[in-house]
Amino acid sequence: MEQLRGDWDAQVKAAWEVSSFAIELSALSxxxxxxxxxxxxxxxxxxxxxxxxxxxxxxxxxxxxxLIFELSRxxxxxxxFVMHPDTIEDFEPYRRLGHKLLLENMDxxxxxxxxxxxxxxxxxxxxxxxxxxxxxxxxxIDPEMLVAHDLLDAFRGRLRHVHLSSLSEDLRHMPLxxxxxxxxxxxxxxxxxxxxxxxxxxxxx
Amino acid sequence: xxxGGTTPLEDLAEAAGHTFPHLFAARARTAEGLEKRRAGLAxxxxxxxxxxxxxxxWGRTEVTNGSDDDFMVLVHGPEGSPVKPEVEEVxxxxxxxxxxxxxxxxxxxxxxxxxxxxxxxxxxxxxTRRMLFLLESxxxxxxxxxxxxxxELLARYFDESIKPYQPPRFLLNEVVRYWRTIGVDFAGKExxxxxxxxxxxxxxxxxxxxxxxxxxxxxxxxxxxxxxxxRSYLEGQLAMPPTDRIAxxxxxxxAIDEGVRTLSAYDQFVGRMNDPDFRQALQxxxxxxxxxxxxxxxxxxxxxxLQAGLLALLYxxxxxxxxxxxxYAIF
Numbered sequence: 225m226e227q228l229r230g231d232w233d234a235q236v237k238a239a240w241e242v243s244s245f246a247i248e249l250s251a252l253s254x255x256x257x258x259x260x261x262x263x264x265x266x267x268x269x270x271x272x273x274x275x276x277x278x279x280x281x282x283x284x285x286x287x288x289x290x291l292i293f294e295l296s297r298x299x300x301x302x303x304x305f306v307m308h309p310d311t312i313e314d315f316e317p318y319r320r321l322g323h324k325l326l327l328e329n330m331d332x333x334x335x336x337x338x339x340x341x342x343x344x345x346x347x348x349x350x351x352x353x354x355x356x357x358x359x360x361x362x363x364x365i366d367p368e369m370l371v372a373h374d375l376l377d378a379f380r381g382r383l384r385h386v387h388l389s390s391l392s393e394d395l396r397h398m399p400l401x402x403x404x405x406x407x408x409x410x411x412x413x414x415x416x417x418x419x420x421x422x423x424x425x426x427x428x429x
Numbered sequence: 430x431x432x433g434g435t436t437p438l439e440d441l442a443e444a445a446g447h448t449f450p451h452l453f454a455a456r457a458r459t460a461e462g463l464e465k466r467r468a469g470l471a472x473x474x475x476x477x478x479x480x481x482x483x484x485x486x487w488g489r490t491e492v493t494n495g496s497d498d499d500f501m502v503l504v505h506g507p508e509g510s511p512v513k514p515e516v517e518e519v520x521x522x523x524x525x526x527x528x529x530x531x532x533x534x535x536x537x538x539x540x541x542x543x544x545x546x547x548x549x550x551x552x553x554x555x556x557t558r559r560m561l562f563l564l565e566s567x568x569x570x571x572x573x574x575x576x577x578x579x580x581e582l583l584a585r586y587f588d589e590s591i592k593p594y595q596p597p598r599f600l601l602n603e604v605v606r607y608w609r610t611i612g613v614d615f616a617g618k619e620x621x622x623x624x625x626x627x628x629x630x631x632x633x634x635x636x637x638x639x640x641x642x643x644x645x646x647x648x649x650x651x652x653x654x655x656x657x658x659x660r661s662y663l664e665g666q667l668a669m670p671p672t673d674r675i676a677x678x679x680x681x682x683x684a685i686d687e688g689v690r691t692l693s694a695y696d697q698f699v700g701r702m703n704d705p706d707f708r709q710a711l712q713x714x715x716x717x718x719x720x721x722x723x724x725x726x727x728x729x730x731x732x733x734x735l736q737a738g739l740l741a742l743l744y745x746x747x748x749x750x751x752x753x754x755x756x757y758a759i760f
C-alpha cells in the first residue's frame with residue numbers, strides 16, 4: 225500500500241474494490257495530515273459505513289498537543305483513529321479522542337505495546353480507548369498464536385477493528401498468504417463483528 | 430434465572446472474564462425500585478382481574494435515574510370491565526409519570542390486546558402495548574392476572590400455523606412489524622416537530638434495538654424445537670429480560686467475544702443514560718445540530734457496535750442460526 229500514500233482518491237478506490245463496508249485512510253507521517261484534512265473537507269460523503277484514520281507513527285516531530293488537535297479536527301469524519309502505543313509520550317492529550325482512539329498491538333521489532341501487559345498499562349491511562357488487533361503483529365511475537373488469543377482474551381470488550389496481512393522476514397506487511405489465512409483463522413473467528421482492514425493487497429492482485 | 434442461580438448475562442460475564450457494571454447496577458436499581466413501588470401500591474383497593482404493569486426500562490431491568498413509570502392497568506376481560514385500581518389512583522403512587530401522549534397510564538383490556546391482532550382495530554397504540562407487554566414488561570401487582578393474559582397472548586400466536594422446527598411466523602411477523610413501526614413512527618414524530626429528536630434517535634439505535642433483538646432471537650431460535658416444547662421454550666425466554674435472552678443467544682451460538690462487545694456497548698449506553706447531563710445533552714439534539722453533539726456522536730458509535738454484534742450473531746455465527754435468519758428474517 226506504500227505506493228498509495230498521500231493519494232486519497234487512490235486509497236478510496238482501492239478500498240472500494242474490496243468492500244463498501246470499511247476503509248482505513250493512512251496518514252502515517254505528519255506531513256500527510258493537511259492533505260487528508262483537505263480531502264475529507266471536499267469529500268464529506270465517502271461511500272463506507274466505517275471510516276478509520278491511521279495516525280502518524282513514523283518520524284514523528286509534531287508536539288503531541290498539536291498532533292491531537294489536528295486529529296480532533298478530523299473527528300467528525302472518522303469512526304476511529306488508530307495510533308501506535310509505543311509512540312505515545314504523554315497520554316493526556318490523547319484522552320481528547322475518547323472512544324475514537326484505538327491502540328494497535330505492536331510487532332516484535334518494537335519496544336512496547338506488544339503484549340497484554342504492555343497494552344494494559346496504556347489502556348489504564350486511556351480507559352475510553354478501543355483496541356485495534358493486528359493479527360500479523362501478534363504472530364511476529366508468537367507464531368503459535370497464543371499471544372494473539374491472549375490479546376483477544378484481555379481486550380475483547382475493547383476490540384473495534386482488525387488489521388490483516390502476512391509479514392515479510394523484515395516484518396513488512398505482505399499480502400495474506402494461504403498458510404497464514406489458515407493459521408489466523410481461529411483468532412479471526414473471534415472478530416466477526418468488527419471491520420477487517422487489509423494492510424496489503426490480496427495475493428491475487 | 431438459570432437453574433444454577435445465575436442469569437445468562439452473568440454467565441456470559443463469567444465465561445469471558447468480563448463485567449457489565451452498568452447493566453448489573455441497573456438491575457439492582459430496578460429491583461429496588463420495583464420493591465418500593467409494590468409497597469406503595471399495596472394499600473390500594475385492587476380488583477381480582479387487574480394487574481398494574483410497568484413497561485420499558487422496567488421490563489428490560491435497566492432503570493436509570495431518568496426512567497419514567499410507564500405503566501398500564503391491565504384488566505383481564507372485555508372493554509368496559511370494572512377497573513380497580515383506577516388509573517388516577519395508581520398515578521398518585523407512581524411518581525415518575527409517563528408522557529401524556531404515549532400509550533401509557535391508561536386502563537388496557539386484555540380482550541382487545543389479545544384478540545385484536547392485525548386488521549383495522551389493531552391500531553398503533555394496541556400493537557405498541559401488546560409488544561411491550563410481551564417483550565419488556567413486569568407486573569407490580571396482580572401477578573396471576575399478568576401471567577394469565579401472557580398465556581392467552583402466547584396461545585394466540587401458537588395457533589394452527591405453528592410448524593415443528595420452524596420459527597413461529599405469526600409471532601415473528603409481529604415482532605418485525607413492531608420494530609419497523611417504531612422506525613416509521615420516528616419519522617412521523619419528526620414530521621410533527623423536532624422535539625426530542627436526538628433522544629429518540631439514540632434510543633432507536635440502542636434500547637429499541639435491544640427490544641427488537643430480544644424478540645427476534647427467541648423467535649428464530651424456535652427452529653431447534655418440536656411444536657410442544659417450542660412454547661415452553663418461548664415462555665422461559667420471555668420471562669427473562671431482553672439482555673438475558675440476547676446473552677444466551679450469543680453463548681448458544683458460540684459467539685462469546687461478539688456477545689461481550691455487543692453487551693459492553695449497550696452497558697456503556699445504559700451507564701451514560703444514568704447521567705442526567707448526557708440525557709439532557711441528547712434531549713437538546715435535533716437533526717440540524719446533531720453533528721456538533723459529542724453525546725449524540727457517542728450514542729451513534731455505541732449503536733453501530735451494538736448492531737454489528739447482533740448482525741454477526743444473526744449472519745455469521747458458526748451455527749445453524751445464520752441459515753435460519755437468512756430464510757426467515759427478511760421474507
